Amino acid sequence: MGAGEQARPGPAVGQPAVLVLEDGRAFAGEAYGAVGETFGEAVFSTGMTGYQETLSDPSYYGQVVVMTAPHIGNTGVNDRDYESSGIQVAGYVVRDPSRLSSNWRAERGLAAELARAGVVGISGVDTRALTRHLRERGAMRCGISSLSADPAALLGKVLASPEMVGADLAPEVSTREPYVVAAAGGERRFRVAALDLGIKRNTPLSMAARGCEVHVLPARATADDLLAVEPDGVFFSNGPGDPATADYAVEAASGVLRAGVPLFGICFGNQVLGRALGFGTYKLTYGHRGINQPVKDLSTGQIAVTCHNHGFAVAAPTDGTHVDTPFGRVAVSHVALNDDVVEGVACLDVPAFSVQYHPEAAAGPHDAQGLFDRFCELMAKGGK
Numbered sequence: 046m047g048a049g050e051q052a053r054p055g056p057a058v059g060q061p062a063v064l065v066l067e068d069g070r071a072f073a074g075e076a077y078g079a080v081g082e083t084f085g086e087a088v089f090s091t092g093m094t095g096y097q098e099t100l101s102d103p104s105y106y107g108q109v110v111v112m113t114a115p116h117i118g119n120t121g122v123n124d125r126d127y128e129s130s131g132i133q134v135a136g137y138v139v140r141d142p143s144r145l146s147s148n149w150r151a152e153r154g155l156a157a158e159l160a161r162a163g164v165v166g167i168s169g170v171d172t173r174a175l176t177r178h179l180r181e182r183g184a185m186r187c188g189i190s191s192l193s194a195d196p197a198a199l200l201g202k203v204l205a206s207p208e209m210v211g212a213d214l215a216p217e218v219s220t221r222e223p224y225v226v227a228a229a230g231g232e233r234r235f236r237v238a239a240l241d242l243g244i245k246r247n248t249p250l251s252m253a254a255r256g257c258e259v260h261v262l263p264a265r266a267t268a269d270d271l272l273a274v275e276p277d278g279v280f281f282s283n284g285p286g287d288p289a290t291a292d293y294a295v296e297a298a299s300g301v302l303r304a305g306v307p308l309f310g311i312c313f314g315n316q317v318l319g320r321a322l323g324f325g326t327y328k329l330t331y332g333h334r335g336i337n338q339p340v341k342d343l344s345t346g347q348i349a350v351t352c353h354n355h356g357f358a359v360a361a362p363t364d365g366t367h368v369d370t371p372f373g374r375v376a377v378s379h380v381a382l383n384d385d386v387v388e389g390v391a392c393l394d395v396p397a398f399s400v401q402y403h404p405e406a407a408a409g410p411h412d413a414q415g416l417f418d419r420f421c422e423l424m425a426k427g428g429k
């Protein structure tokens with residue numbers, strides 16, 4: 046070590062680690078990121094790029110993310126691509142971590158970034174076998190340990206760790222204080238009240254780019270709090286956990302619907318709107334996570350390739366039926382081509398719609414960005 050250099054907590058190199066699933070299957074690997082022990086729901090993401098946006102998406106809070114792309118870390122990390130204040134995942138699983146960051150935007154390496162954030166990961170895992178297992182058996186709890194390589198001891202702790210079903214996580218990642226996002230110059234066309242259930246940075250930015258002044262409020266803000274902003278529209282964000290627990294957000298959405306103020310929801314926000322309309326939500330076997338998910342717009346027949354991160358879905362008919370709800374007629378507007386899961390809901394008698402996927406497109410693709418324009422059009426028409 047040269048003069049003036051200090052020992053920093055660097056990435057773990059070569060230390061054995063183990064990942065144990067709650068059904069007892071174990072995978073050996075090496076410590077990646079911080080050395081330690083962590084627990085969460087094991088889920089896989091099929092994104093070939095955009096790992097920094099994935100790691101910092103608050104909707105992954107409480108989850109151990111398995112990357113199906115085999116080579117991770119090659120473009121490093123930077124301060125600009127964070128989708129929230131830091132890394133949110135409970136743990137990270139990769140096959141072959143890049144030893145070099147090679148990109149003109151890279152500021153630091155991923156392994157050191159994970160270590161600095163205290164995020165425990167594992168590399169050298171047969172992620173194809175792990176993904177196939179999760180695909181067949183479903184997302185399930187897991188633990189990663191680089192402290193002890195004893196799978197039996199770890200399994201006991203995995204079985205004692207909390208399940209994703211019944212987890213109310215949005216208030217844990219939401220902002221504590223309200224804040225405002227707006228573009229520096231240009232005309233302010235609309236005022237939006239946004240309920241932060243785990244919002245990604247690019248969402249208020251996408252609205253600000255369209256002339257919105259976005260007032261972001263904490264997860265437990267009520268309909269009255271949202272309406273006190275005197276908004277042209279109200280937005281319900283993405284977020285972690287089981288939507289069946291978020292009664293506070295469902296009540297807020299019902300209040301906004303009753304007030305007739307235009308409403309737009311993304312992901313958790315789609316599930317919250319679905320519940321406010323009287324639909325149930327349920328857990329998918331292994332969910333949709335990645336940036337290459339095809340979705341069909343039932344009104345136009347158009348297919349968009351979209352960014353997803355959801356393990357739950359709204360239970361509603363996907364054959365175009367109009368369902369009568371306390372807020373008038375509602376139809377499923379979008380479906381996932383891979384498995385016919387509900388990907389969007391449209392109210393026909395009140396100004397409200399939502400999608401299960403991510404038009405803010407961080408990381409890409411940008412096919413669905415027009416949904417923010419649709420929200421602006423709804424606000425331009427005004428509420429009831």
Ligand SMILES: NC(=O)CC[C@H](N)C(=O)O
Pocket residue numbers: 104282283284285286287288311312313314354355356357358
């Ligand atoms: N990205 C999200 O908003 C996810 C919503 C919810 N936590 C789910 O897994 O389905």
